[in-house]
Amino acid sequence: MSDRSCPTPLARLAHLEQLCLSHAHGLPQQEHTDEEWIGIGFRLGNIHLVAPLAEVAEILTPPPLSRVPRTKAWVCGIANVRGNLMPIMDLQAFLHDQSVSLNRRSRVLVVNHNGVYSGLVVDAVLGLRHFREDQHSDDLPGNDDRLQQFMTGAFRAGDRHWGVFSMYHLAETPQFLQAAV
Numbered sequence: 001m002s003d004r005s006c007p008t009p010l011a012r013l014a015h016l017e018q019l020c021l022s023h024a025h026g027l028p029q030q031e032h033t034d035e036e037w038i039g040i041g042f043r044l045g046n047i048h049l050v051a052p053l054a055e056v057a058e059i060l061t062p063p064p065l066s067r068v069p070r071t072k073a074w075v076c077g078i079a080n081v082r083g084n085l086m087p088i089m090d091l092q093a094f095l096h097d098q099s100v101s102l103n104r105r106s107r108v109l110v111v112n113h114n115g116v117y118s119g120l121v122v123d124a125v126l127g128l129r130h131f132r133e134d135q136h137s138d139d140l141p142g143n144d145d146r147l148q149q150f151m152t153g154a155f156r157a158g159d160r161h162w163g164v165f166s167m168y169h170l171a172e173t174p175q176f177l178q179a180a181v
Contacts, residue, residue: 035132035133036130036131036132037130037131037132037133037136037155038053038128038129038130038131039051039052039053039128039129039131039164040053040056040059040109040125040127040128040129041125041126041127041128041129041162042107042109042122042123042124042125042126042165043122043123043124043126044091044092044095044100044122044123044147045092045096045123047141047142047144047147047163048126048141048160048161048162048163049151049162049163049164049165050129050131050155050162050163050164050165051109051164051165051166051167052164052166052167053128055111055113055166055167055168056109056110056111056167057110057111057112058109058110059107059108059109059110059125060081060107060108060110060119061106061107061108062088062102062106062107062108062121063079063080063081063088063108064079065077065078065079065088066078066079068087070180070181071179071180071181072178072179072180072181073093073097073099074089074090074091074093074094074097074099074179075087075088075089075090075179076088076089076090076121079119081119084117086110086117086118086119087117087118087119087179088108088118088119088120088121089118089119089120089121089176089179090120090121091120091121091122092121092122092123094176095144095146095147096144096146100121100122100123101123102121105123105124106121106122106123106124107121107122107124107125108120108121108122109122109125109167111167111168111170111171113167113168113171113172114168114171114172116171116172116177118171120167120170129155129157129162131155131157131162135155135156135157136153136154136155137153137154137155137156137161138153138154139154139161140153140154140163141154141161141162141163142163147163147165148163149169150165150166150169150170150173151163151164151165151166152164152166152169
């Protein structure tokens with residue numbers, strides 16, 4: 001390439017671009033992608049559940065709590081989370097009248113839906129879970145009607161049966177909203 005064929009720096013760059021494009025090889029194309037459903041896995045007793053990722057606002061270690069008088073037994077208390085007061089509920093006690101045993105694996109799943117801003121104490125959070133469409137199951141795990149009313153489906157992965165737990169459905173339930181005695 002001589003100075004006469006590309007009189008300006010811009011023309012030289014355009015010429016180099018054309019040379020690069022004419023010698024470039026395309027990237028490999030992915031033929032088929034499986035759609036994945038993603039959620040937050042958690043354990044409640046011996047049942048493995050997964051909440052839709054969009055329904056979990058945050059995951060916390062159990063914060064210091066202040067008891068709230070004249071509330072139901074499943075209300076653990078209220079916590080100051082970054083300057084916001086958040087009621088913390090024991091999901092196990094709400095569903096089964098049996099409190100979760102807090103330990104180092106216990107976590108709080110935060111739901112923020114239609115004005116309900118609340119934390120739910122669970123036995124353990126098991127991280128992000130990815131499921132393929134062919135792993136979907138209509139057969140719900142366990143035989144607990146109180147828990148199954150909040151499940152919208154299930155997934156089978158390996159030897160585990162995961163129930164899809166709708167935190168939004170829980171937040172809309174009148175019994176959950178009636179925390180006062």
